[in-house]
Amino acid sequence: MDLESLTRTSGEWLRGSGPDSDIVISSRIRLARNLAQFPFPPRTDDATRAEIESLIRERIRSIESSEKLTYFDVNTLDTLDRQLLVERQLISREHAETHGSRGVSVGPMETVSIMINEEDHLRLQVLRSGFALDECWDEVSRIDDEFEKHLEFAFSEEFGYLTSCPTNVGTGIRVSVMLHLPALVLTKEVQRVFHALHKLNLAVRGLYGEGSQAMGDFYQISNQITLGQTEQHIIKTVKSVLPNIIDYERRARKALVKDSREQLHDQVSRAFGILRSAQTITSEETMHLLSSLRMGLNLGLVSGIEMPTVNELFIHTQPAHLQKMRQETLGSSERNVARATYIRQRLAGHESEN
Amino acid sequence: MKKCRRCTKPATLHITEIRNGVAQPLHLCEKCAKKYLSSVEAGGNVEDPVGEGGNELVAALAGEDSADADALTCPQCGITFKQFRSQGRLGCPHDYVVFRDELIPLLESIHSETQHVGKIPQRTPAISRKQHDLIRLRSDLKSAVQNEKYEEAADLRDRIRRLEEELVEEQSN
Numbered sequence: 001m002d003l004e005s006l007t008r009t010s011g012e013w014l015r016g017s018g019p020d021s022d023i024v025i026s027s028r029i030r031l032a033r034n035l036a037q038f039p040f041p042p043r044t045d046d047a048t049r050a051e052i053e054s055l056i057r058e059r060i061r062s063i064e065s066s067e068k069l070t071y072f073d074v075n076t077l078d079t080l081d082r083q084l085l086v087e088r089q090l091i092s093r094e095h096a097e098t099h100g101s102r103g104v105s106v107g108p109m110e111t112v113s114i115m116i117n118e119e120d121h122l123r124l125q126v127l128r129s130g131f132a133l134d135e136c137w138d139e140v141s142r143i144d145d146e147f148e149k150h151l152e153f154a155f156s157e158e159f160g161y162l163t164s165c166p167t168n169v170g171t172g173i174r175v176s177v178m179l180h181l182p183a184l185v186l187t188k189e190v191q192r193v194f195h196a197l198h199k200l201n202l203a204v205r206g207l208y209g210e211g212s213q214a215m216g217d218f219y220q221i222s223n224q225i226t227l228g229q230t231e232q233h234i235i236k237t238v239k240s241v242l243p244n245i246i247d248y249e250r251r252a253r254k255a256l257v258k259d260s261r262e263q264l265h266d267q268v269s270r271a272f273g274i275l276r277s278a279q280t281i282t283s284e285e286t287m288h289l290l291s292s293l294r295m296g297l298n299l300g301l302v303s304g305i306e307m308p309t310v311n312e313l314f315i316h317t318q319p320a321h322l323q324k325m326r327q328e329t330l331g332s333s334e335r336n337v338a339r340a341t342y343i344r345q346r347l348a349g350h351e352s353e354n
Numbered sequence: 355m356k357k358c359r360r361c362t363k364p365a366t367l368h369i370t371e372i373r374n375g376v377a378q379p380l381h382l383c384e385k386c387a388k389k390y391l392s393s394v395e396a397g398g399n400v401e402d403p404v405g406e407g408g409n410e411l412v413a414a415l416a417g418e419d420s421a422d423a424d425a426l427t428c429p430q431c432g433i434t435f436k437q438f439r440s441q442g443r444l445g446c447p448h449d450y451v452v453f454r455d456e457l458i459p460l461l462e463s464i465h466s467e468t469q470h471v472g473k474i475p476q477r478t479p480a481i482s483r484k485q486h487d488l489i490r491l492r493s494d495l496k497s498a499v500q501n502e503k504y505e506e507a508a509d510l511r512d513r514i515r516r517l518e519e520e521l522v523e524e525q526s527n
Binding site for chain 2: 034036038039040042043119141144145148149152153154155156157158159160161162163164165166167169170171173224225226227228229230231
């Protein structure tokens with residue numbers, strides 16, 4: 001597996017299948033772990049970071065995961081490749097931007113990602129398409145067990161797994177689901193959902209995690225509490241709110257179709273029209289229009305295009321993906337032209353239903 | 355156990371001063387607590403913002419308290435508590451031991467709990483695994499009682515009792 005191949009595929013989590021996949025894009029669980037005998041990454045010198053990296057990297061070789069892993073030395077990757085991994089959600093923005101020895105192991109389906117020397121020595125992440133948190137937990141916990149056979153993790157009877165930031169201590173777990181909530185955004189009811197989630201100590205973030213905007217009406221819902229609850233309990237909490245949100249979004253969609261079908265049909269068709277004919281388009285407008293198109297497709301207001309194609313466009317129209325496909329560095333206005341051209345090609349021949 | 359803020363003896367009295375709506379915890383040994391309380395009485399009403407003796411002491415303790423904490427340094431990674439407070443990231447696993455008393459209120463405000471009940475490493479010795487199970491079961495019991503799931507609570511109580519007996523047996527061997 002090489003990075004070039006990423007621009008030709010879409011990854012498991014964008015497959016657009018799985019239970020409730022019209023609303024739940026993907027499920028993800030990550031675990032934060034640290035080696036007992038080293039300082040946390042933010043406080044290590046270059047030599048220690050290198051030692052940690054080679055120690056864990058050696059261990060990854062013997063890990064059996066559901067797919068064959070390839071290691072990327074993030075430190076020696078150029079900026080564009082690092083950005084590509086961020087757009088792909090295989091590494092965090094922080095991991096791309098810090099310095100020193102670090103890396104990530106990923107499989108060709110992109111369901112497993114193992115980051116070395118992010119904020120913690122080891123960050124294990126498992127991802128599935130649709131609503132599938134239990135499968136994520138089984139796999140990530142199994143990978144954790146395998147590492148643990150060979151590595152001594154920093155653990156205290158009182159505080160559990162010790163992490164660089166006290167917000168992750170205990171289980172070191174982050175359980176999250178990525179949701180597409182266009183109707184709740186359109187009806188401005190989404191704030192009420194967030195309010196209810198905050199009361200349950202659940203966090204809401206945008207597509208690219210902490211501090212990122214909610215591009216394309218995508219939202220990530222995840223736990224904030226990591227200490228004093230079992231992993232199963234935390235997973236249950238996240239799972240318990242989903243049926244309500246899914247139901248709420250479905251009802252909002254239904255109400256839109258019932259009360260303002262023409263208006264909605266018009267909006268969706270225009271979105272499709274602009275995407276098929278624009279000569280230059282920003283990333284922000286693309287996300288916005290794709291979100292409309294995705295909802296329209298789910299509601300049967302447009303047809304002739306596959307859901308995986310729409311899902312893929314969300315990622316392939318991001319700056320690093322476009323530049324990798326073109327194999328050249330592009331300025332912002334050149335990217336807008338390249339983006340419009342790419343979208344036109346992908347949507348060519350698709351007619352909307354009238 | 356916490357040490358007295360005035361001397362090095364173990365603190366047995368834990369006083370929470372409310373001053374201008376801000377809670378200030380004081381941990382004192384019996385002797386120092388007596389001194390403190392009598393000085394509060396001598397200085398007049400504790401609630402009185404311009405009261406003298408008591409106020410000065412509270413101010414001094416508060417200052418001493420945070421300066422003390424800020425100066426704490428981890429012997430393994432060299433980070434001070436002050437550095438942690440400004441960066442929000444700890445330096446190494448040992449910090450959780452060195453800064454324990456200072457971290458507890460922080461963890462309480464983030465997670466509402468301070469005792470881990472989740473997964474534990476498999477290499478952990480059997481005895482401490484059982485102790486850990488006990489902690490988890492007690493936490494489950496607490497929430498079962500809160501949620502009025504009495505049947506579940508009874509079952510948990512049985513399991514706790516059995517585990518306690520096993521532990522006593524194993525520790526006496």
